[in-house]
Amino acid sequence: MTPLKDIKVTAQSTATLTCDLDLGEPKANIKWYKESRELYEGKKHSMSYTGNKAKLEINQADLSDAAIYRIEADNRHGRVMSEAKIFVQGELL
Numbered sequence: 001m002t003p004l005k006d007i008k009v010t011a012q013s014t015a016t017l018t019c020d021l022d023l024g025e026p027k028a029n030i031k032w033y034k035e036s037r038e039l040y041e042g043k044k045h046s047m048s049y050t051g052n053k054a055k056l057e058i059n060q061a062d063l064s065d066a067a068i069y070r071i072e073a074d075n076r077h078g079r080v081m082s083e084a085k086i087f088v089q090g091e092l093l
Contacts, residue, residue, distance in 0.1 A: 004071060004084035015058040015086050017069055022052055028073040028080075032056050035067050061088050 002020040009015040021030070032039040032047055039045045039056070046057040054073075058065050070083040 001080045003082040006085045008087040009061050011062055011090050012060050015061040017056045020052050021054045026075050028075040031072050033070040063088050
């Protein structure tokens with residue numbers, strides 16, 4: 001797994017976290033967290049896994065989205081995780 005990297009985004013833009021991840025055998029389950037709360041697919045959050053790349057997109061990020069985010073992948077052989085901070089900067093007037 002390549003680790004997540006801290007990112008800075010401007011308010012109302014899309015924040016994207018990505019990492020390379022081999023799901024192994026049996027295929028690992030992937031979960032994303034904001035602080036300690038699990039995230040789910042919806043209007044605000046979009047999660048995908050293509051090739052060996054896991055991606056989390058936060059649509060129209062605002063100041064409340066600034067936090068530490070974590071990805072976890074686990075199967076019966078173990079668990080890997082990585083975390084990164086998203087910084088959201090307010091729009092300049």
